[in-house]
Amino acid sequence: MALDLDAIIAEIADGMAKVEHRGRVADYIPELAKVDPAYFGMAVATADGRMLCGGHATTPFSIQSISKVFALTLALGKVGDQLWNRVGREPSGNAFNSIVQLEHEQGIPRNPFINAGAIVVADVNLGGHQPRVAIGELLRFVRYLSGDDGIAINEAVAASETMTGFRNMALANYMRAFGNIHHAPELVLGSYFHQCAIEMDCRQLALAGRYLMLDGRHPGGGRVVSPRRARRINALMLTCGHYDASGDFAFRVGIPGKSGVGGGILAIVPGRASIAVWSPGLNASGNSQLGTRALEELAQRTGWSVFSPPPD
Numbered sequence: 075m076a077l078d079l080d081a082i083i084a085e086i087a088d089g090m091a092k093v094e095h096r097g098r099v100a101d102y103i104p105e106l107a108k109v110d111p112a113y114f115g116m117a118v119a120t121a122d123g124r125m126l127c128g129g130h131a132t133t134p135f136s137i138q139s140i141s142k143v144f145a146l147t148l149a150l151g152k153v154g155d156q157l158w159n160r161v162g163r164e165p166s167g168n169a170f171n172s173i174v175q176l177e178h179e180q181g182i183p184r185n186p187f188i189n190a191g192a193i194v195v196a197d198v199n200l201g202g203h204q205p206r207v208a209i210g211e212l213l214r215f216v217r218y219l220s221g222d223d224g225i226a227i228n229e230a231v232a233a234s235e236t237m238t239g240f241r242n243m244a245l246a247n248y249m250r251a252f253g254n255i256h257h258a259p260e261l262v263l264g265s266y267f268h269q270c271a272i273e274m275d276c277r278q279l280a281l282a283g284r285y286l287m288l289d290g291r292h293p294g295g296g297r298v299v300s301p302r303r304a305r306r307i308n309a310l311m312l313t314c315g316h317y318d319a320s321g322d323f324a325f326r327v328g329i330p331g332k333s334g335v336g337g338g339i340l341a342i343v344p345g346r347a348s349i350a351v352w353s354p355g356l357n358a359s360g361n362s363q364l365g366t367r368a369l370e371e372l373a374q375r376t377g378w379s380v381f382s383p384p385p386d
């Protein structure tokens with residue numbers, strides 16, 4: 075029986091609008107603390123070219139760590155598998171901004187999706203340029219992926235994190251001491267904070283993720299990455315995309331996903347759908363509480379999972 079995706083998404087969005095306990099909005103970046111937890115949005119881009127939306131799917135939000143997926147894709151394009159000499163590929167089991175593991179592991183972060191790993195990726199993408207050059211390149215890339223030139227950076231969010239990002243500064247300086255950051259830490263962080271401050275809505279984000287559902291192809295023609303690279307990025311999203319709650323996300327939802335403290339999640343069903351959800355309230359692990367719940371419900375109702383044969 076054909077899925078009535080429109081009805082499923084509308085019902086999920088309606089259900090989420092009524093939930094009372096919506097988690098806590100991130101407040102360690104002051105600008106993010108201003109966002110109303112009442113928002114919930116969802117967008118699904120399907121492999122056959124449809125776009126289905128529910129709730130506040132066209133309200134822009136701060137993509138934060140979801141940017142790490144796009145930054146990783148760019149860095150792999152620049153240095154290929156050499157990246158893995160500087161960043162690992164294992165789940166961390168620690169919080170997103172943890173510093174303890176770095177000492178044991180000689181300044182090599184566990185994976186590119188924890189903050190330390192993403193800061194190394196930002197260092198690679200800087201490639202001797204000024205932060206504005208690197209961030210311009212990332213912005214162009216995200217616009218190309220989503221086919222939308224309106225995507226921009228929220229400067230107030232970038233400034234807010236620059237004022238308060240002491241932990242990220244500590245991580246960058248610490249890795250610099252191990253020789254794993256090659257540029258001045260303030261330049262790397264300038265670039266990192268701006269990439270996190272990119273604003274997109276669910277619709278734009280679901281469009282930007284399509285190359286990962288299409289084995290690396292851009293739906294408009296041509297290739298963004300090789301099939302092998304697309305599969306590997308999906309594998310990292312599944313194992314590392316939700317920090318120390320990645321196992322729980324795989325258990326509950328069963329598809330690759332990357333969350334951000336702005337409350338967004340990009341989730342990929344290979345061959346079927348690129349999904350973006352957004353609800354600003356976070357659970358204790360720093361992942362969107364209702365976003366995770368909505369994806370769990372969507373996966374259950376569609377049968378979408380990387381652990382089972384495709385539904386009819």
Ligand code: GLU
Binds near residue numbers: 138139140171242334
């Ligand atoms: N800009 C945030 C930070 O570095 C990103 C964290 C996240 O989205 O999980 O703290």
